[in-house]
Amino acid sequence: xxxxxxxxxxxxxxxxxxxxxxxxxxxxxxxxxxxxxxxxxxxxxxxxxxxxxxxxxxxxxxxxxxxxxxxxxxxxxxxxxxxxx
Amino acid sequence: xxxxxxxxxxxxxxxxxxxxxxxxxxxxxxxxxxxxxxxxxxxxxxxxxxxxxxxxxxxxxxxxxxxxxxxxxxxxxxxxxxxxxxxxxxxxxxxxxxxxxxxxxxxxxxxxxxxxxxxxxxxxxxxxxxxxxxxxxxxxxxxxxxxxxxxxxxxxxxxxxxxxxxxxxxxxxxxxxxxxxxxxxxxxxxxxxxxxxxxxxxxxxxxxxxxxxxxxxxxxxxxxxxxxxxxxxxxxxxxxxxxxxxxxxxxxxxxxxxxxxxxxxxxxxxxxxxxxxxxxxxxxxxxxxxxxxxxxxxxxxxxxxxxxxxxxxxxxxxxxxxxxxxxxxxxxxxxxxxxxxxxx
Numbered sequence: 001x002x003x004x005x006x007x008x009x010x011x012x013x014x015x016x017x018x019x020x021x022x023x024x025x026x027x028x029x030x031x032x033x034x035x036x037x038x039x040x041x042x043x044x045x046x047x048x049x050x051x052x053x054x055x056x057x058x059x060x061x062x063x064x065x066x067x068x069x070x071x072x073x074x075x076x077x078x079x080x081x082x083x084x085x
Numbered sequence: 086x087x088x089x090x091x092x093x094x095x096x097x098x099x100x101x102x103x104x105x106x107x108x109x110x111x112x113x114x115x116x117x118x119x120x121x122x123x124x125x126x127x128x129x130x131x132x133x134x135x136x137x138x139x140x141x142x143x144x145x146x147x148x149x150x151x152x153x154x155x156x157x158x159x160x161x162x163x164x165x166x167x168x169x170x171x172x173x174x175x176x177x178x179x180x181x182x183x184x185x186x187x188x189x190x191x192x193x194x195x196x197x198x199x200x201x202x203x204x205x206x207x208x209x210x211x212x213x214x215x216x217x218x219x220x221x222x223x224x225x226x227x228x229x230x231x232x233x234x235x236x237x238x239x240x241x242x243x244x245x246x247x248x249x250x251x252x253x254x255x256x257x258x259x260x261x262x263x264x265x266x267x268x269x270x271x272x273x274x275x276x277x278x279x280x281x282x283x284x285x286x287x288x289x290x291x292x293x294x295x296x297x298x299x300x301x302x303x304x305x306x307x308x309x310x311x312x313x314x315x316x317x318x319x320x321x322x323x324x325x326x327x328x329x330x331x332x333x334x335x336x337x338x339x340x341x342x343x344x345x346x347x348x349x350x351x352x353x354x355x356x357x358x359x360x361x362x363x364x365x366x367x368x369x370x371x372x373x374x375x376x377x378x379x380x381x382x383x384x385x386x387x388x389x390x391x392x393x394x395x396x397x398x399x400x401x402x403x404x405x406x407x408x409x410x411x412x413x414x415x416x417x418x419x420x421x422x423x424x425x426x427x428x429x
Contacts, residue, residue: 001392001408004406005408008406012408012409015409015412016412019416020416022416023420026420027423030425047413050409051405051406051409054406054409055405055406061403062403064403065403065405067139068137068139068142068404068405069405070139071139071140071142071143071146072142072413074142075142075145075146075149076414076417078146078149079149079377079380079381080417080421080424082149082373083370083377083421083424085153
C-alpha cells in the first residue's frame with residue numbers, strides 16, 4: 001500500500017485533497033439536502049473520473065477496471081444519497 | 086458411491102446416517118469454498134476477492150436500496166405495540182402552515198399569518214425540551230408555553246400550543262392533529278390570527294428525533310376579538326382516545342385554558358400512537374447508518390486483505406486500486422457517522 005502511494009503520489013494527493021473538499025462542502029450544506037445530493041453526485045463522478053484517468057495514464061486499464069470504479073462510485077454515492085432522504 | 090455401498094451392505098439403519106454425514110461434509114466444504122471464493126483472491130475469482138468485482142458491488146448497492154426501503158416501511162408501520170422506528174426528517178414549516186390554513190379556510194375561517202416572534206418562541210420551547218430532556222408542556226423547572234411567548238415580547242390576548250414529534254413527514258402529522266379533537270380545536274380556533282412554528286432536530290432521551298412546536302396567538306392590540314376569556318379544562322390526547330392504550334397519568338399532555346393577565350393559553354400535544362407508552366426502539370437514521378457502516382467496514386477489511394495477499398504473492402493483476410477505494414470508503418464512513426438528519 002505504501003509503495004502504491006509512493007508510485008502515484010500526485011494522484012493520491014489530488015484524490016485526498018478533493019475528497020476532503022467534498023466532505024467539507026457536504027457538511028457545510030446541511031440541512032439543505034438537495035445541495036448535499038448534488039455534492040454526492042459530483043463526488044461519485046469525480047472518483048470515477050479519477051480512477052479512469054489514473055489507470056489510463058498508467059496504461060493498466062480494461063472494461064473491468066472501468067466497471068469496478070463505476071460500481072464503487074455508485075455504491076458510495078447511493079449510501080450517502082439514501083441518508084439524505 | 087457411498088450411498089450404493091451402504092445399500093448393498095443392507096444396513097438399513099446405517100443408510101440414513103451415511104447419507105446425513107455426507108451431506109454435512111459436503112455442505113461444510115461448499116460453504117468454505119463459497120467464503121474463500123468471496124473473500125480470498127484465487128484462481129476461481131481471477132485472483133481478486135469476488136466481493137470486490139463490479140457485479141457484487143452493484144448487488145451491494147441494491148441491498149443498500151432494499152434496506153432503505155425496508156426501514157422506510159417499518160417507520161410507517163403502526164404496530165399495536167407501538168412504532169419500531171421513529172423520527173422525522175421531512176417535516177417542512179411551510180407545509181405545516183399551508184396545511185393549517187387549508188383546514189381553516191375550508192371551514193370559512195381566516196388564514197393565519199406567519200409571525201416570526203411566535204416562531205422564535207416555538208424554537209425556544211423546542212430547544213428547552215432538548216436541553217432539559219422532557220416531553221411536556223411544562224418543563225421540569227416549571228416553565229409554561231406562555232413563558233416562551235412572553236419572552237419574545239409577543240403580548241398576546243389569546244395563545245395556544247400544539248406539539249408533535251417522531252413523525253416522518255408533514256401529512257401524517259397534520260392528519261393526527263386533525264384527528265385529535267383538542268388539537269383540531271387549536272387549529273380551527275377562529276380567535277387566532279398568528280402562527281409560529283419550529284421544527285427542531287435533536288436527541289430526546291437517546292433517540293434522534295424531530296420536535297415540532299406550533300404556536301398560535303392573537304396580539305392584545307388586535308381589536309377584532311372579544312377580550313372575555315372562556316374557561317374550560319380538558320384532558321384529552323390522541324393516545325387516550327385510542328383503544329388499548331394506557332399512559333401514565335404524569336405523561337398525559339393536557340389541554341387547558343389558563344387565565345394569565347386576562348389572556349388565555351390553550352396547550353395541547355400529540356404524539357404518534359405508542360410513542361409515549363412504548364418508546365421508540367431505534368431511529369431509522371441510526372439503523373441506516375449502522376447498516377451502511379457495516380457494508381463499508383466489510384469492504385475496507387476485504388480490500389485490505391486482498392491487497393495484503395496479492396502484495397505477498399508479488400503477482401500482477403489488472404484491477405482497480407485498493408488504496409484509492411479504501412480512502413474513498415473512509416471518507417464516506419466519516420460522512421455517514423457525522424451526517425445529521427432532519428429539516429429545519
